Amino acid sequence: MSTIQTILKKNGFFRKELFSGDLKVYSPINGSEMASINQHSRAEAEGTVLKSKEAFDKWRNVPAPVRGELVRLLGEELRAEKESLGQLVTIECGKVLSEGLGEVQEMIDICDFAVGLSRQLYGLTIASERPGHHMREVWHPLGPVGVITAFNFPVAVWSWNAALAIVCGNPVIWKPSEKTPLTALACDRIFKRAIEKFEKAGHSAPEGLLQVLIGGRDIGEVIVEHKAVALVSATGSTRMGSVVAENVAARMGRSLLELGGNNAMIVTPKADLELAIRAITFGAVGTAGQRCTSLRRLIIHDSIKDDVIEKLVQVYMSLKIGDPLSHNTLIGPLIDEGAFNDMQDAIKAADVQGGGVVCGGMQVKGVKGGYYVEPTIIEMPRQSSIVRQETFAPILYVMTYSDLNEAIEIQNDVPQGLSSCIFTNDIREAELFLSASGSDCGIANVNIGPSGAEIGGAFGGEKETGGGRESGSDSWKAYMRRQTQTVNYSRSLPLAQGVKFDF
């Protein structure tokens, strides 16, 4: 049995069910067809939403700490399955095993966070201007939450949303990427095991608390358009996000958008260059450049550019490209042929726009049938149109600056606003970058690359990245509705602002 078949089996998939439908699933490792599974119809998807609505009516009345207990059990199940689910992430989306395992660790971390949160969904008490009155702000469950996810974080993004949504009292409908449905089905199984343990302990979870919808854009559209879906949390390209935003807004629904990034690093002459080189390399080539937070633009002081590029080229030449399941591989495959073509098109466009390839760009032998590429460095004379767009591949555009304000201007002069960073040991430079006139991104780091966020912070970005925040901090508030309550315990009815209405 091949390694891929063994991993599928470890995750509970059996041959018969794997080939019962028409959605073909390929492994980017070698392009082999792993499965062809059943897709839902639009009618089935609509039925799922109605079931979710019924689940909401029950789940919202379960005390939040009890809801947290279910998420605690989910975290335990994930701990037990870390190895097998991490491997499945690797064979389905191609990221190297350490990153596949890291993605599952991120799921465990958010479950821990959500369990604590289940006892901390704090509201406010507010001083009333009227005697004998009490005002307070209370957070209530919102309703069914639709989660639409991208291929490159096939499971972690779901868990960021689901762990919080469930603790906040909401059922979840998950539409994973059509390129990575198997990991979603594996998570569904893991979740069901947590529910079994929850019920064995005497609690009850409504049917339909988590439902997974398999299919493409048309199935995602059902979630987007259905009035009963209170929140649509969509992760993916800006192209997808702008359609989703418009359609959810048209029905006055709520959306949480996590879209494309075009992340930069500024390296100043005061930087620890050794640290910077490590961060550039992980940021630009990790996950084969297929993270929303991947480093795509290097804005470097002209006095150190040649030195940094020389060192980077040396490192790039030493990186092992190949089978992501093999322990010493650092760069796995691109997701598919389309991603490979997009990368080649971007390299050609950069050339036309005056860029010069410093290294990389070629297809390499990895595992036969997969799309493996050399990570690429391109020097650009200016921030031209190709640099201003997100190409989901390991291309690093290098530009120079002479004054830090100019560097910040270049960094901000793109449509996206996800992640950013500066490498410097000068506190003035660092604080300027973090100030109101510094980076305009949702994430701004000092002496840390743009990718690899922890779950404790709110994750998301500005401008075309969509403005959503999920995961840590107070992101939970997106999954609840805020109610301002005023109680009059006096025997009179004074009106606010001293208004008189005597009759």
Ligand code: NAD
């Ligand atoms: P994609 O936009 O092609 O697909 C994402 C998901 O949206 C899929 O499940 C797809 O079926 C669904 N979809 C597409 N059109 C839809 C529509 N009109 N209505 C409803 N659903 C629709 O993205 P991808 O190629 O899977 O992922 C790569 C992109 O995702 C990159 O742009 C990357 O930056 C972005 N991303 C962003 C974040 C973030 O947190 N900001 C995280 C991961 C990925």
